[in-house]
Amino acid sequence: MxxxxxxxxxxxxxxxxxxxxFYLEQSVHSAFQRAYEEEISPLGRDVLTQILANAAVAAEKRLPxxxxxxxxxxxxxxxxxxxxxxxxxxxxxxxxxxxxxxxxxxxxxxxxxxxxxxxxxxxxxxxxxxxxxxxxxxxxxxxxxSAGSENVSTVKVLNPADGWEGIKKFVLETIDQAGPNPCPPLIVGIGMGGTMEKAALLAKEALFRPVGQKNPTETIAHLEDELLDAINKLGIGPMGRGGRITALAVHIEVFPTHMSSLLVAVNLLCCAARYKTAEI
Amino acid sequence: MHVKQVNIPLTDEAIADLRMGDHVALSGKLFTAGDAAHKKLVQYIGQGRQLPFSLVNQVFYYAVGTPPPPERIIGSAGPTTATRLDCYTPALLAQGLKGVVGKGYRSAEVAQAMRDHRAVYFGAVGGVAAILSQYVKHVRLAAFPELGAEAVYEYTVVDFPVVVINDIHGGDLHLEGRKVYAVTQD
Incomplete structure (x- = not known):
């Protein structure tokens, strides 16, 4: 012991x-810099400029x-x-x-x-x-x-017959309806399988994965790419003002489930993506 | 990037000139109001009591800031979600409120009420509260001290950066901006 x-x-x-x-996570900061290069909407780029400037001011002046x-x-x-x-x-x-x-x-x-x-x-x-x-x-x-992004997060019990297409549709509906409210660009955490609370917890855990790191299972990593692409085609953009960067990343975590169940949870994390980990 | 300079109290001329997507630098006084202050103001109106301050031609900032550290007048203060305050907004517009600064959707009913009252919805960027607080030059407690952090504060701002989301001509950036950038799904 x-x-x-x-x-x-x-x-x-x-x-x-x-x-x-006070300090924006490094992988999130790098993702915003890439997003700024990729965003074609002028209003979207203005938002991304403010996000990057804010990270610098917050750290320097020790303001939240x-x-x-x-x-x-x-x-x-x-x-x-x-x-x-x-x-x-x-x-x-x-x-x-x-x-x-x-x-x-x-x-x-x-x-x-x-x-x-x-x-x-x-x-x-x-x-x-x-x-x-x-x-x-x-x-x-x-x-x-933060409440803004938590308040539009969702959990749903699907029919196993709905499969991946059903999950994808549900995730896109969640983000489409949330629009500007969760303060995009987002990190999208998805939990699939298990039981209701297990799916929700997986979705939360998924938010802690550094941006740019994919699920180690290749098939799941492929689904993450597919979903990120579909989300960014919605056009919502930074702060919902129109643009191509609605999400920085999609992180999916999975767990075995009952033969008659298909649980999915979508937990959104706002552009002020704040998290830290330590080992004792 | 063209930025329109707008002073508060707002004038009908300034409001009529604003269009969805315009960058605006707001100067003057913003009154902060979150859920608790809204509830209280609308209770006052319902009871026919005089409000602690006039709303005529004023602008609300949907915000509840962090506590000011020593030597600072303010902590971080960015916008909160306007959607939660939809249920209170029409009653405040009827008192002469002409503008709100927030983030997130407005309901169709509130968007219509804002057009009817010739009021504007300005969007500030959520999650950039540290830089937004730099535009606040003076802070005064305006009403409801018993609400603590959720009391109404009067922020004197200079060139506070916002974008017009809902104008009085029917423009709604949240609904129309995304149509420009949406790509047909495979």
Whole structure:
């Protein structure tokens, strides 16, 4: 067993919150530079210019990339040889969120209850998904998830007979109807298979894959290319003002499923694509 | 890139000159308003109470910024999704509101109400809140301090960069821009 103290976890979570909110992920930044070269719409290019300029100003002046500093999503891969010592894992993560959002002047956007809606004033609780994996390491992936793109994300139960064509149609409908609302250019995370919550979680996990990296399975990578091409033919463009770059990337994750089910989830990530990962 | 200079309060002449897709530099005062402030303003109107500030010829900025760090007047403040505020907008237009700055779709009903009231929907880029905050030169609490971050703030802006999304002549950039760049699917 390897022991990891909760204080260490709190510090790492706080650091990830801070870095994610101030510094655009490198692979995303490079993708925006390529998008600027490829975009033919003048209004679209203007948006991309602002996105790149914003990343520089945010980093230099330590201002949040976006005022929606999100509800914090945390994916924990906990090695089964790790013993978390000194307290509760979930409390340690929430303390890290609390510390960072206070210290770094980040917006507190979390409300206590979906109906009553009183602000919790410290941006907790985070949404935490923990998975036990082999080994003695702990991996924390964190995303301050904005509402604009989350609010137009979708899950659907299709008929197995609908197949890939049915999935493709559903994804295109989701992005077509969302139009400008999720702040395109987007990263499109897709989860296929499993059960309803499994598909949704796969779609979320897919957003963490660096832009430019394809699914290791060649057939799935091909579907990612096909779908990205179809999405960018919709013409929505940066901020929905018309253009060829509606999405920077499509990331598909799959899981085996029931012989009678075809689950698909589409999770969208806005142009202020913020996420960081650390290993303890 | 041609940019039209527009001052707030808006005039009918300035509004009539604006067309979908125009780049505009806004100068003057923007009132920030998110979900909570909208709800409260519309409650006031419903109760026949006097509003804490006049909306006549004014412009709303759909935004709830991050807290200002020490030595700064403002944190980051970019636009939020206008669609969520559609249900409140017609009542505010009836009070004389002439412009809104936000991002995302407006419903067909709100687009029509904006034309009827000769008001303009300006789009700011979502996700670029750090640069947008640089155009804000002064901040004053205008109403509803009890709402905290969601209170109404008066931002004095100079050359705040926006694009006309809905003009009063029927233009809607979100609906028409994409038609120009759409490619027939295989």
């Amino acid at each position: 390897r022991s990891v103290d909760v204080a260490t976890i709190t510090k790492v979570v706080a650091r990830l919150c801070e870095e994610a909110n 990339i976006c005022q929606d500093t999100g509800i914090v999503l945390v994916l924990v891969e906990l090695g089964q040889e790790v013993h978390v010592s000194g307290g509760s894992l979930y409390a340690a993560i929430n303390q890290g969120v609390r510390d960072a959002y206070q210290k770094c002047y980040l917006r507190k956007s979390v409300v206590n209850d979906p109906i009553e809606r009183t602000n919790t004033k410290d941006n907790t609780p985070a949404v935490i998904h923990c998975r036990i994996v082999d080994g003695d390491k702990m991996r924390i992936s964190l995303m301050p998830k």
